[in-house]
Each structure stands twice: as C-alpha cells, then as structure tokens.
Amino acid sequence: MADSVQDLLTNMSNALVERERLARPLVVKISVQGHRVRSGTLWRKDVVIAAEQGFPELGEARVTLAGGSSLVAQVAGRDSGTNVIAFRLAGGPDPAPLPAAEPKAGALVLALGAAEDGASVRLGLIHSVGTAWHSRAGGRIDRRIILDINLGHREEGGPVIDSGGGLLGMSTLGPRRSVLVIPSATVDSVIEPLLSEGRVERGWLGVALQPVLLPEALQTVAGQSHGLIIMGTSKDGPAARASLQVGDILLSVGGESVASPITVAQRLGPDSVGQQIELRLIRAGAPQTLQATVGVRPPK
Amino acid sequence: MSSAAAGLSNRLRVAVLASDAGVEGRLAALVAQFGHELVEAGASPDACLTDGTAFVALSAPVVALGAAVEDFAGILPPDASPIQIDAALQAVVVGLTVRPAQRPHHGFEPMTEETAVVLTPREIEVLAALGKGLSNKAVARQLGISPHTVKFHVESLFRKLGAGSRAEAVVKGLKQQICEF
Numbered sequence: 001m002a003d004s005v006q007d008l009l010t011n012m013s014n015a016l017v018e019r020e021r022l023a024r025p026l027v028v029k030i031s032v033q034g035h036r037v038r039s040g041t042l043w044r045k046d047v048v049i050a051a052e053q054g055f056p057e058l059g060e061a062r063v064t065l066a067g068g069s070s071l072v073a074q075v076a077g078r079d080s081g082t083n084v085i086a087f088r089l090a091g092g093p094d095p096a097p098l099p100a101a102e103p104k105a106g107a108l109v110l111a112l113g114a115a116e117d118g119a120s121v122r123l124g125l126i127h128s129v130g131t132a133w134h135s136r137a138g139g140r141i142d143r144r145i146i147l148d149i150n151l152g153h154r155e156e157g158g159p160v161i162d163s164g165g166g167l168l169g170m171s172t173l174g175p176r177r178s179v180l181v182i183p184s185a186t187v188d189s190v191i192e193p194l195l196s197e198g199r200v201e202r203g204w205l206g207v208a209l210q211p212v213l214l215p216e217a218l219q220t221v222a223g224q225s226h227g228l229i230i231m232g233t234s235k236d237g238p239a240a241r242a243s244l245q246v247g248d249i250l251l252s253v254g255g256e257s258v259a260s261p262i263t264v265a266q267r268l269g270p271d272s273v274g275q276q277i278e279l280r281l282i283r284a285g286a287p288q289t290l291q292a293t294v295g296v297r298p299p300k
Numbered sequence: 301m302s303s304a305a306a307g308l309s310n311r312l313r314v315a316v317l318a319s320d321a322g323v324e325g326r327l328a329a330l331v332a333q334f335g336h337e338l339v340e341a342g343a344s345p346d347a348c349l350t351d352g353t354a355f356v357a358l359s360a361p362v363v364a365l366g367a368a369v370e371d372f373a374g375i376l377p378p379d380a381s382p383i384q385i386d387a388a389l390q391a392v393v394v395g396l397t398v399r400p401a402q403r404p405h406h407g408f409e410p411m412t413e414e415t416a417v418v419l420t421p422r423e424i425e426v427l428a429a430l431g432k433g434l435s436n437k438a439v440a441r442q443l444g445i446s447p448h449t450v451k452f453h454v455e456s457l458f459r460k461l462g463a464g465s466r467a468e469a470v471v472k473g474l475k476q477q478i479c480e481f
Contacts, residue, residue, distance in 0.1 A: 034352075034366040034378055053408055083408045136409040138481070144410075174407045203481075210478045213418040229421055231478050249421065261411050261479035268481055297481075 019110055019165050020121050025095045026159045026167075029064040029114035030073075030087070032056065039113040039158040040087065041170055042066075045094040047195065049187055050157035051172055052078045052085040063089060066119065077194030080299075081139025081202060082186055083172050086194040098159075100184060101166025103129045103145045108163045111147065111171045111179070113155025124149030124179075134265040138202050138297060142189075145169070145181035193270075203268030203275075204297035206237020209261060212249060214282075221287055226259035227251050242279065242292035251287070252280040268294065312336045312393055315345040315360070323351045327365075327385075334386040346393045349385065351378075361392035374398040411479060417460045419473070426453040427473040430466050 028040040028048055032055065040050035040063065048063055055061075055078070064070040073087035103126055111122040130144030147160070151171055160168045160181045169183040193200045209228040219225050227249040233240045244250075252258055253267045254277045267277070272294045279290045314336045318324035327349050328338055339345045345360045352364040363385065366378030373392040376384055377400055388398040419427065422443075429439040436454065440447040454466070463469035 051408075134411045136411050136479070138411075172408045175409050176407070178407065180408065205481045208478050208480045210424065211418050212424065213420045215420055215422070226418060229424060231424075247421070261481070264479070264481050265411060 015163075016110065016121075016123065019161060019163070020112065020119065022165050023098060023110070023112055023159055023161050023167075024119045025066045025093070026098070027066055027112045027114055027119040030157075031062040031064070032058055037114060037154055039155050039171075041157065041159045042092065042095050043086075043187065043191065044097070046089045046092050047076075047191065048073060048087040048089060048092075049170060049191070050085050050087070051170065052080055052083045053173075054153065054156055055085055061087060063087060063092075064114070065092060067093070068117075077198035077200075079139065079190050079194060079200040080137040081135055081200060082141060082190050083135070083139075083182055084170070084187055084190050084194065086191055088195065098161065098165060098167040101162040101164065101168045103143060103162070103168055103181070103183070105129045109147060109149070109160055109168065110162075111149055111151060111155065111158060111160045113152070113158040113171070119158075120155060122149050122151060122155065134262055138265055138268070139190075139200070140186075140265075140269065141182060142185045143181075143183045145183060146174070147171075147179040147181060149179050150177075151179045199299060201270055201273050202297040203270075203272035203294040204237070205239045205264075205268070205292060206234030206295065207239040207244060207250075208232035209250065209264065211260060214249065218249075218282055218285065221285070222249075222251050222282055224251060224257050224259065227282065228258055228261065228264065238292045238295040239279075242290045244279065244281070244290065244292070245283065247283075249282040250279060251282060252278075254278060268297075310390065310393075312346040312389060313339045313343070314389060315339055315341040315343070315348045317341060317348060317350040319351070327351065330382050330385055331389075333382065334389075336389070347389050349389060361395075363388045363392055363398065376400060419457070419460065423453055423457055423460070426450060427457055427470065430454070430457075431470045431473075 026042045028042055030038045030040045038054050040048045043049045060072055060074050062070055063073040071089050073089045076086040076088040078085040105126050105128050107126045113120045125148040127146045127148040133141050133144045156171055156173050158171055160171050167184055169181040172180045172182050174180045190200045208231040210231050212227055212229040214222055230246050230248045253264055258264050273296050275294045277292050277294050279292055281288055314331045316324055316327045348360050348362045350364050352366050361373035363374030364372045365376050374388040376388055391398050429442055436447050436450045440450045457469050461469050461472040463472050
C-alpha cells in the first residue's frame with residue numbers, strides 16, 4: 001500500500017522535508033528586548049551570524065537554538081558592508097556543517113528562518129546569479145545571487161540551502177523586498193575580522209562623491225568624459241589632509257580611472273588601508289595630482 | 301453636530317499598567333497632563349497605556365511603549381514623546397492602529413553601477429541653488445552667470461531628470477546617489 005502512493009509530488013515533498021530537517025539545527029531565533037524577533041544562522045560552534053541591517057545598536061541578545069534551549073549571545077562584531085552581524089555564544093552545540101553549494105540560476109532553494117517554535121521554510125528558485133558586486137556601504141559580495149522568493153523581516157538572516165542540501169549562504173532583504181543571498185564565501189571572509197576586531201576594515205578617503213559629466217572643454221584635458229565630483233570632505237579625513245576640496249573632480253584613484261563609484265570601492269578594499277594612493281583630479285579647469293594616505297572607514 | 305465634529309481633543313478614561321511603580325507614576329502623570337481621566341483597568345477604560353511589561357486581558361485598546369506584541373492597537377517606541385502618546389491614545393480609541401513611522405527600510409542596496417542621469421558640475425550647482433528656493437535671478441547672482449544661462453541649465457535639469465517643476469527637479473536630483481568613501 002505504502003509503495004503505491006509514492007509519486008513525484010510526494011517524493012519531492014519528502015525530499016524538501018528531509019532538507020529542512022538537516023538544515024534546521026543551523027536556524028536560530030534572536031530576541032532583543034523591545035524589538036522584533038529575528039533569524040540567525042549557527043555558522044559554526046558558538047558563532048551565530050544574522051542580517052546586520054535588522055539589528056539596533058546592542059551588546060547582547062538572546063539566542064534560541066533549534067533544540068529549544070536559549071543562551072545569551074554577545075555581539076562580536078558587525079559589518080554593514082556585507083550585512084553580517086556576528087554573535088558569540090558559549091556552550092552551544094557543534095552543528096554538522098552543510099556542504100558548500102554552487103548557485104545556479106533556476107535551481108530550487110529553501111530559505112529557512114525562525115518561527116515561534118522551530119524553523120519556517122520558504123521554497124523558491126534562484127532567480128539570477130551574477131559576478132561580484134559592491135554594496136552601498138562599500139562591502140564586496142562575492143556573487144550576486146537573487147532569489148525568486150518572498151521573505152519576511154523575521155526570516156532574514158537564516159540559511160539558504162539548495163536542493164542537494166548544500167549551504168548557499170545567508171538570506172538578505174534587498175531593495176523593494178527583493179531577496180538576496182550573502183554567499184558563504186563572503187560570510188567566511190568577514191567572520192574572522194568580526195570575531196577578532198569587531199569590524200571589517202575598509203579603505204576610506206573621507207569624501208562624498210557624485211558622478212559627473214565633464215563639460216566638453218574639460219573632457220580633452222581629462223582624457224575621459226566622466227568623473228566624480230567631490231560634494232563634501234570629512235574634517236581631518238585622508239582627502240582633507242591631502243588638500244582635496246569640494247568641487248574638485250576626481251578622475252583616477254591609484255592610476256585607475258574612476259567614472260563610477262564602484263571603481264573607487266574596488267580600489268579601497270581591506271588591503272588598501274595605510275597605502276599611499278595617487279589621486280588625479282581637475283581643479284579650476286586644470287589637472288592636478290595629489291597623494292593621499294588611505295584611512296580606515298569609520299563605522300556608519 | 302455629531303461627536304466626530306468635536307475633533308480629537310476628547311477627555312478619555314485611561315488605565316495605566318506597568319510592572320514598575322516608578323514607570324507607572326510617570327505614565328499616569330503624562331495621561332493626567334493631557335487632561336485624561338485615570339481609571340482602574342477593571343473600570344471599563346476607553347484605552348490602556350502600558351510600558352509593555354504588564355499584561356492583562358483587556359477589552360479596551362492598548363497603547364504599549366516598546367512592546368513587540370503585534371496584537372496591540374498602538375505600539376510606540378520606549379522613548380515616545382508625550383505628544384505621540386496622547387495622539388496614539390486618541391487614535392486607538394476611535395479604532396485606528398498606531399505604529400511609529402519607520403525610517404524607510406531600503407534593504408541591503410547595491411552601489412549603483414550606472415547612474416541613470418549624470419549631471420555636469422554646473423547643473424549640480426544650479427540644482428543645489430534651486431533646492432534653497434532661489435529664483436533664476438538669484439541663482440545667477442550667486443553663481444556669477446547670466447539669468448539666461450541659468451534658464452538654460454534649469455531646462456537641461458528638467459529634461460535630464462524628467463521633472464515638470466523646480467521642486468520635482470530638486471527631489472529627483474536629491475535621489476542621485478552620493479557615495480561616501
């Protein structure tokens with residue numbers, strides 16, 4: 001009798017339930033007094049990660065593990081650049097790690113989050129997969145993984161797994177309620193600095209930049225059609241110390257021409273801190289070259 | 301005239317609930333300050349005000365400060381101002397739900413790769429001057445250019461930003477991404 005009721009849908013449903021069962025130990029509920037409950041992912045023994053943008057300033061939170069036990073967790077560090085906040089627990093379980101997964105557009109995925117008791121599950125597709133990108137806050141995300149899925153605020157920060165049960169990364173709410181994945185590789189790259197330093201250092205110049213179309217007369221001088229106009233400088237920041245001024249038009253940073261903010265972000269990764277960097281710009285219609293020392297981007 | 305025409309400055313019967321006597325006293329003082337009558341929770345109040353720690357089964361709508369319980373008609377942050385608290389009490393009594401206006405949640409955004417509209421340095425200056433509400437003449441004086449040139453730049457801004465008015469141009473121009481590095 002049991003054999004005869006097996007069919008495609010039942011098999012698929014059973015497989016989904018099985019994937020959820022294997023991933024559930026990674027899903028935690030994070031409670032902060034006076035705020036809504038959030039989801040997190042037990043990344044490894046005694047380390048929980050969650051979506052940074054969902055948390056107020058805080059020092060500790062209560063983490064409820066999949067088994068139902070709850071622990072006080074300390075905030076080890078947070079990085080708005082990659083939307084990762086790391087919590088440190090003591091005496092938590094050692095979860096069986098899930099295998100790494102390769103994102104493929106069209107593949108089925110499950111996004112898990114914390115429910116009142118246990119985990120909630122969403123099923124959807126990988127909508128698209130792209131190359132590395134930079135967030136508004138300056139972080140580099142290794143892959144652009146967009147899901148065709150709905151996700152509530154409470155569920156953000158939970159693990160996203162593929163049909164093989166492999167871990168793709170952490171779910172994140174993007175613009176207009178789109179759902180992204182912060183890939184495991186990105187989480188792994190920030191977790192050590194978050195645990196040891198409390199933050200991820202990125203290069204900083206202390207300037208506010210806006211893309212600008214160069215007037216024709218200046219295009220010849222500059223050798224390019226676009227630049228980034230300086231709309232503001234931070235007092236005593238690296239740019240101000242290098243005597244950059246509001247109204248200067250930045251043409252290149254470290255020898256690389258900058259027509260879009262992305263090129264600046266690429267040039268100011270974690271390794272750039274402390275480096276001397278050449279800034280080519282146009283001031284009062286004439287090209288100039290200045291040297292700046294890259295500082296450390298302050299927390300937002 | 302119906303009572304609705306009397307507006308919202310009604311005197312309400314409000315019950316205050318808090319687990320801490322100090323907090324309860326502070327909330328009670330606030331309620332009294334706005335001219336409402338303090339009553340016991342059991343005395344069929346029009347509304348209840350709580351700090352979110354004291355819970356009793358109530359038939360009256362509740363305004364809670366800092367509570368994460370979604371069922372409450374009114375939820376305010378713990379540091380809500382007295383005016384917000386009074387407004388929330390008035391609103392829940394007439395059957396409305398009150399939530400604080402949140403900082404718009406944009407989600408985790410990418411840095412724009414291609415800015416749709418790229419302005420020239422002069423256009424950016426003119427836009428900033430328009431944002432201060434200056435007339436073409438005043439903009440011209442400030443930037444040391446002729447009013448004709450200003451008009452030219454303003455038209456160019458309207459075209460590039462798809463704006464039909466100066467205000468719209470300023471609003472759309474403000475959305476242009478300024479990135480900080």
